Amino acid sequence: MKILIGIKRVVDYNVRVRVLPDGSGVDLDGVKMSVNPFDEIALEEALRIRDAGKAEEVVVVSIGGDPVQQQLRTGLAMGADRAIQVKTDAELQPLGAAQAFLKIVEREEPGLVILGKQAIDDDNSQTGQMLAALWGRPQATFASKLVLNGTSARVTREVDSGLEIVDVDLPAVITVDLRLNEPRFVKLPDIMKAKRKPLDVVTLEELGVDAGSNVSVTHCAPPPQRAKGIMVDDAAQLVQELKNRGLL
Amino acid sequence: MSRILIIAEHDSQTLNLATAKCVSCAQAIGGDIDIAVFGSAIGEVAAEAAKLEPVTGVIAVEAEHLANPLAVNWAPEAVAIASGYTHVLGPSTTLGRDLMPRIAALVGVNQVSDIMEVSGPHSFKRPIYAGNAITDVECAPDRTVVATVRTASWKAAGSGGAAAVEQRAASSSPAEHTRYVGLETEGGERPDLQSAVRVISGGRALGSEEKFGLIYGLADRLGAGVGASRAAVDAGYCPNDMQVGQTGKIISPDLYMAFGISGAIQHITGIKDAGTIVAVNKDSEAPIFEVSDIGLVGDLFQVIPELESLLG
Numbered sequence: 001m002k003i004l005i006g007i008k009r010v011v012d013y014n015v016r017v018r019v020l021p022d023g024s025g026v027d028l029d030g031v032k033m034s035v036n037p038f039d040e041i042a043l044e045e046a047l048r049i050r051d052a053g054k055a056e057e058v059v060v061v062s063i064g065g066d067p068v069q070q071q072l073r074t075g076l077a078m079g080a081d082r083a084i085q086v087k088t089d090a091e092l093q094p095l096g097a098a099q100a101f102l103k104i105v106e107r108e109e110p111g112l113v114i115l116g117k118q119a120i121d122d123d124n125s126q127t128g129q130m131l132a133a134l135w136g137r138p139q140a141t142f143a144s145k146l147v148l149n150g151t152s153a154r155v156t157r158e159v160d161s162g163l164e165i166v167d168v169d170l171p172a173v174i175t176v177d178l179r180l181n182e183p184r185f186v187k188l189p190d191i192m193k194a195k196r197k198p199l200d201v202v203t204l205e206e207l208g209v210d211a212g213s214n215v216s217v218t219h220c221a222p223p224p225q226r227a228k229g230i231m232v233d234d235a236a237q238l239v240q241e242l243k244n245r246g247l248l
Numbered sequence: 249m250s251r252i253l254i255i256a257e258h259d260s261q262t263l264n265l266a267t268a269k270c271v272s273c274a275q276a277i278g279g280d281i282d283i284a285v286f287g288s289a290i291g292e293v294a295a296e297a298a299k300l301e302p303v304t305g306v307i308a309v310e311a312e313h314l315a316n317p318l319a320v321n322w323a324p325e326a327v328a329i330a331s332g333y334t335h336v337l338g339p340s341t342t343l344g345r346d347l348m349p350r351i352a353a354l355v356g357v358n359q360v361s362d363i364m365e366v367s368g369p370h371s372f373k374r375p376i377y378a379g380n381a382i383t384d385v386e387c388a389p390d391r392t393v394v395a396t397v398r399t400a401s402w403k404a405a406g407s408g409g410a411a412a413v414e415q416r417a418a419s420s421s422p423a424e425h426t427r428y429v430g431l432e433t434e435g436g437e438r439p440d441l442q443s444a445v446r447v448i449s450g451g452r453a454l455g456s457e458e459k460f461g462l463i464y465g466l467a468d469r470l471g472a473g474v475g476a477s478r479a480a481v482d483a484g485y486c487p488n489d490m491q492v493g494q495t496g497k498i499i500s501p502d503l504y505m506a507f508g509i510s511g512a513i514q515h516i517t518g519i520k521d522a523g524t525i526v527a528v529n530k531d532s533e534a535p536i537f538e539v540s541d542i543g544l545v546g547d548l549f550q551v552i553p554e555l556e557s558l559l560g
Binding site for chain 1: 259318319320323341342343345346347349350351352353354356357358359360361362375376377378379380381382383384385386387388391423424425426427428429430431432433440441442446470488489495497502503513520523524525526528537539540541542543544545546550551554555558559
């Protein structure tokens with residue numbers, strides 16, 4: 001079985017993002033970029049499945065300009081076997097990304113596609129579900145546990161009311177949550193080895209995917225700040241204050 | 249004028265509060281508002297949906313294979329109904345986030361995730377970078393708007409209406425490739441975090457699973473839901489589903505009380521829509537005090553018993 005992993009290049013999660021004064025977006029100038037943390041978890045899971053002998057090949061896919069090759073190399077250094085860049089300078093939205101993934105899926109015929117549950121930049125949480133819909137296959141989102149049983153997978157999903165368990169026949173799309181695993185650290189020799197692994201480039205046009213969208217972002221602003229609060233000295237004052245505000 | 253369809257979230261017994269919040273968002277968009285209820289044995293839930301104001305109609309689709317909220321089965325039903333509507337809305341709960349993009353893809357549009365404000369029928373505000381920036385988005389007016397509603401940003405619509413309930417047969421057959429196995433819940437009798445009016449949370453300062461019991465005690469006294477910081481969850485004091493924050497639950501109770509929580513950015517992201525934030529922490533420099541409305545520097549092991557005795 002082959003496993004396909006989606007990797008998105010995003011602002012590193014430790015960076016405090018700053019909105020540009022002209023409202024055109026957030027400041028990306030000189031900002032550290034990384035693999036979306038949820039995608040790292042997706043890749044880690046695929047590597048563990050392969051290393052347990054349940055898959056033969058792990059392929060990482062990223063959509064974007066040439067800088068995404070850095071993140072694909074990170075994926076290869078983690079242990080992926082090969083990489084595919086879907087080259088475009090367009091800011092692809094989730095539906096376009098799902099359409100591009102579908103084209104790659106049709107070429108590669110994976111048994112499993114594992115994606116992060118969302119990217120930490122635009123927080124859309126759409127691409128995996130959209131790919132599953134377009135592909136006409138099962139989706140198991142927000143996975144915190146994944147067990148393969150031959151031709152199906154048992155997935156534990158983190159939902160608001162607790163843990164939901166579903167069985168999905170393969171091929172399927174799984175999106176992963178934080179608690180699925182802890183991704184490995186990349187070692188220097190692996191980074192050297194990754195340079196020799198294959199990285200294929202295919203353009204969005206070659207795949208026949210239109211980058212257009214029905215949704216466009218027109219402005220970006222910092223969030224409103226909460227007003228400064230007060231300090232009380234003890235529990236009695238706290239209770240009195242809550243009563244004054246009609247909260248008790 | 250807009251015609252808005254809301255996909256109801258429910259557990260077959262009661263309508264989730266998130267649905268009433270979607271109604272408020274739909275009201276801000278303006279137009280006729282219908283609610284679709286999918287499931288089996290959903291008579292009571294449909295009746296509850298029909299009472300939400302100002303809902304125009306309720307469409308109840310009952311079938312055995314719709315009993316559990318599997319997106320693969322619910323999405324085709326939503327799409328079958330959606331053609332008559334300008335907007336299809338669902339909550340930004342895990343159910344909505346799982347279901348709505350599948351609907352959007354089948355309709356052939358991008359989804360607007362997490363509407364926090366409506367600027368016009370096709371103009372919305374939504375957060376990105378975990379709420380560290382707010383974007384304005386414009387939707388093409390000639391396409392269906394499929395969106396999730398950020399529940400923390402909206403008050404629940406009131407009850408008191410009497411919309412008609414229309415029964416419709418399911419239009420699709422069950423997806424054989426996906427099977428619902430079950431749901432494990434750990435919450436017990438306390439109010440659900442997402443819908444609780446009051447939430448009491450504990451952090452790493454509680455020190456142990458046993459001492460975290462103090463939080464449950466105070467919460468039960470106040471009829472509050474119980475939350476926790478990531479640190480408390482990671483330390484094993486309480487289960488995962490109690491985690492409040494960017495990677496846990498984003499909540500908006502009227503009253504949020506944080507005990508022994510320092511206030512990491514990822515936690516603050518989850519609570520900043522709360523009506524009133526109370527923080528109790530030994531460390532006067534804790535960042536939680538920068539966002540709290542009422543702060544108390546003190547030892548929670550003294551403060552909580554004092555609060556309990558003051559509350560009688």
